[in-house]
Amino acid sequence: MNTIGLLKRYGIVPKKKLGQNFLVCIEVAEREVRYADIQKDDVVLEIGPGLGVLTRKLAERAKLVVAVEKDLRLKPVLEEVLAPYDNIQLFWEDILSFNPPPCTKIVSNLPYSISSPIIFWIMEKIPGFSRAVICCQKEFAKKLVALPGQREYSRLSVVVGTRMRAEILETLKPEVFFPPPEVDSALVRLEPKTGYQPKNPQFRLMTHILFRHKRKKVKNAVLHHLSRFGGKQPETLLNRLEKTGLGERRVYTLSPEEIDVLAAAFFDGEEEDGTDGENH
Template identity: 45%
Template sequence: MSAREVKELLRRHGVIAKKGYGQNFLVDARVLDGIVRAVEPDARTVVLEVGPGLGALTAALAERAKRVVAIEKDGSLRPVLDEVLAPHGNAEVVYDDCLKVDLRALVAPRLDEGDRLVFAANLPYYVTTPILFQVLESGLPVSRAVVMVQREVADRMVARPGGKDYGVLSVGVQYRGEVRRLFNVPPSAFMPQPGVDSAVVEIDCDKRPAMRAADEEALFRVVRAAFGTRRKTLENALAAGLGMPKEWVRQKVVAAGIDPGARAEQLSLADFVRLADEMEK
């Protein structure tokens, strides 16, 4: 869908892009094609999309996928999506707030045995992380996620230990799959143009790390506490963040084979899993 086509579609339906919803509509066919190729939709693929906007990606996916289930918060886009998706009977739009929807109850009944579930979205930048984890923690059998995010967020998603971008988001997504940046996207690919660069990131959930935490909630409590005060040593950050005695924390950190004087950004995902398991003993 070109910029001219988007303008005409919006004019015809009396719709304007809502800044409060982070609406920046994709108008670059090459970027659209790149996302579709990354999803690899086929006759056994069910796609969950959040924020379909004007339906350009939804329609492109529906041409090749078995089914597309899209969640759109902005009900004023209904006439636009009705028009764009009219040729695609396998595309369904649910008008609701993704963060308030029971995703498992919505999507699971639409999956048949042997289906492959992929999450694909041009995520609103102001709620990128909540939506991403809403999906990844839903209990749905997500095989892959292909998401457009702000470039700085992509930097954090793919960051490795030791760098300034490595943090809670890095550990959170890398625990759930193999993460890689596919390509960057300039502001000119959207209408209206955002004030930041974007990037498309893939999370291959079928290639998640073999090491799993005994208690995942405990793991991310530890991760959030460790990064809560990045300048502090690990033992000080954990003692403050978890409200536990410093000496007890030191003993647990040492028992996990980690230097208490290290800082959170020096720990690998495996280090965090060992540490969380040790702290739950």
């Protein structure tokens, strides 16, 4: 497929604000399908099909491909290149507002600008998937797999780490996309896992509060957000923090279990706030 020629024919200029760096390397798409181990009974979600390079390879193996694209300018392009396939459902929606059908696998080249919200959306909206293979910015991939104490460890690392196993499969150079991004990309495999699950309903809110100041000591990070703890007096909060023995620790060294301890100390079993914030 002549990518540049196709875009010119339809008068389409990739939009940076939509994170449009279209995959043009068929070999990468083939590897994504292999990494995901697509089977003939799989229903696969693809977020942002772009020019359909990956979509076609998925359709050759899966029972059904559910492709969700926001940019209506791509409609004639995708209708043309995907015309030979009868097992693709195209939805023209913002993925963050999309109500997905049950899907067994997720294979997507994520828009870099909204990669973090998409990961949280996947965890909330598609609890039953068995494997995801995503392409994302390399630095974002490092956050997905980071462990406590590592430079890349973040709010995203904490929440993903309690729900999924994450593994970087390979690094991709900019030239496999058009236009080439300014950074390297990575393929990441995500699989649901069983293991430690946070007990306090305010675990995610506690994580969000702490990682607003991830290089600070826990005590100082908490003092920046006293209003988030239900109007409790600072002395009460500091006394509870002292009992945890975690006040002098740096936020980025905390394990999920330790964050759960802090949530229990500060929130007294309050109902889940659901606040994730936009930062990762």
